[in-house]
Amino acid sequence: xxxxxxxxxxxxxxxxxxxxxxxxxxxxxxxxxxxxxxxxxxxxxxxxxxxxxxxxxxxxxxxxxxxxxxxxxxxxxxxxxxxxxxxxxxxxxxxxxxxxxxxxxxxxxxxxxxxxxxxxxxxxxxxxxxxxxxxxxxxxxxxxxxxxxxxxxxxxxxxxxxxxxxxxxxxxxxxxxxxxxxxxxxxxxxxxxxxxxxxxxxxxxxxxxxxxxxxxxxxxxxxxxxxxxxxxxxxxxxxxxxxxxxxxxxxxxxxxxxxxxxxxxxxxxxxxxxxxxxxxxxxxxxxxxxxxxxxx
Numbered sequence: 188x189x190x191x192x193x194x195x196x197x198x199x200x201x202x203x204x205x206x207x208x209x210x211x212x213x214x215x216x217x218x219x220x221x222x223x224x225x226x227x228x229x230x231x232x233x234x235x236x237x238x239x240x241x242x243x244x245x246x247x248x249x250x251x252x253x254x255x256x257x258x259x260x261x262x263x264x265x266x267x268x269x270x271x272x273x274x275x276x277x278x279x280x281x282x283x284x285x286x287x288x289x290x291x292x293x294x295x296x297x298x299x300x301x302x303x304x305x306x307x308x309x310x311x312x313x314x315x316x317x318x319x320x321x322x323x324x325x326x327x328x329x330x331x332x333x334x335x336x337x338x339x340x341x342x343x344x345x346x347x348x349x350x351x352x353x354x355x356x357x358x359x360x361x362x363x364x365x366x367x368x369x370x371x372x373x374x375x376x377x378x379x380x381x382x383x384x385x386x387x388x389x390x391x392x393x394x395x396x397x398x399x400x401x402x403x404x405x406x407x408x409x410x411x412x413x414x415x416x417x418x419x420x421x422x423x424x425x426x427x428x429x430x431x432x433x434x435x436x437x438x439x440x441x442x443x444x445x446x447x448x449x450x451x452x453x454x455x456x457x458x459x460x461x462x463x464x465x466x467x468x469x470x471x472x473x474x475x476x477x478x479x480x481x482x483x
Contacts, residue, residue, distance in 0.1 A: 191305070193273035193335045195326065196263060198255050198286050199229040200279040201319040202427060202458040211326050216263050218279075218286065218460045220252045229460050237456045241430035241467040250463040254285040260293040264306060268297055273335050274306040277322055277342065280390030281310045307339040309346070312390030315461045316427035317351040317473040323423075323453075324475075350415055350476035351386040352395065354404045356431065356468025383407060388479050395481050405434060408472050409441035415476040422450045429457040429469040438470060 199217040208215055217229045222243060227233050235243075244250070267274050276294065281287035287310045294306035311318045321342065328341050381404035383396040396411075398404040412424075424442065428435035432454070439452045457469055 190334045191271070191273045193275055193305075193329075193338075194267045195275050195277065195322070195329060196267070197277040197318070197322055198279045198290075199458065200284070200286075200314060200460055201277075201322050202315045202455055202461060203319045203322065204455060205230055213322070213326070214263055214267065216255045216259050216286075216290070218252060218255055218284075220250045220459050220463050222248055222250045226253075227459065229458055235459060237430055240459045240462060244462065244467045250459065252460045252463045254279075255289055257289055257293055260290050261297065264293060264297050268301050268304045268306075273304055275325070275329075275335055275338055275342075276306065276308040277311050277318070277325060278308060279318060280312045280314050280386070282312065282389050282391035283314055305335060307335055309339060309342045310390065311342070311349075312346050312386070312388065313349050314351065314386060314390075315457050315473075316425040316455055316471045317349045317386060319427075319455065320425045320473050320475075321346055321349050323425075345475075347388055347479060348417070348420075348475050348477070349473060350412070350479055351471060351473050352383060352408045352411060353385070353465070353469060353471040354381050354383055354398075354401075354408065355465055356381075356401070383411075385479065385481065401434065402437070405438040405470065406441055408438060408470075409445055411482055412442060412472060412474055412476075413445045414482055415478075416446065416474050417477060418448055420475040421446070421448070423453060424449055424451075424472070424474040425453045425455065427455040427457045427471045427473075429462045429465055429467050431468045431470060434468075435470055438472060442472070 196214040219226050219228050276290050278287035278290050291308045294308050311321050313321050325342055381398050385395040387393045398407050426435050426439055
């Protein structure tokens, strides 16, 4: 059977610039977040600007995020299938959200209704710029002419090599979000300890290291990347920030000084859905590494 044309679909937690999706013909299913009694849709007309959202965070607001809905996924996929095309869906880590499971259920229902189509749903085990990096690699692979099945195998193989290293500025926000004990948050704030975290193989958040001082934490991230990255696979890396671009640029300079084979850094913003959990001041460094295991 001749391979059918396919479309890449992903959820909004890839946090790429909106123009990226348009230029690369990628369809988005958005997650939502709620502030007070109002619900916003990421990448929709009512989405808050980065500055406005993180300004509210700094004022003490605690947003709540919700996964993609079955209805939104179904509407997006059916339009593609009705156009005679198949689908590759790259989903937000199943360890952090129900989005993957929702997309999988919707895909199975649509394939039952349209047996002529194929929908591949991949659990990225990634978040924010890490999911964005995996998406970017998949786009390049698609553009090289691979089939839907080949792209699925590629994504499954590569996702364990997408390393996420990140730090946050406000430990109390992590505590309120259930990611850190109250004692650790209080002591960390007093001692100016900045936790380094990462996304483990299953796609959940885990502690990586504890560094005293903001600048030192950024330098340590770059140093750990040097020990973990795969030379030749990182001409372009991603650094995403939660409204702290100067610190992101400082980290970028550290990376470029340590690893001259990195030719380009794609800077971006941690979107409102992920930012609802990290708070303002978070910085994510993501690249292709040997594995996701912490350095001993």
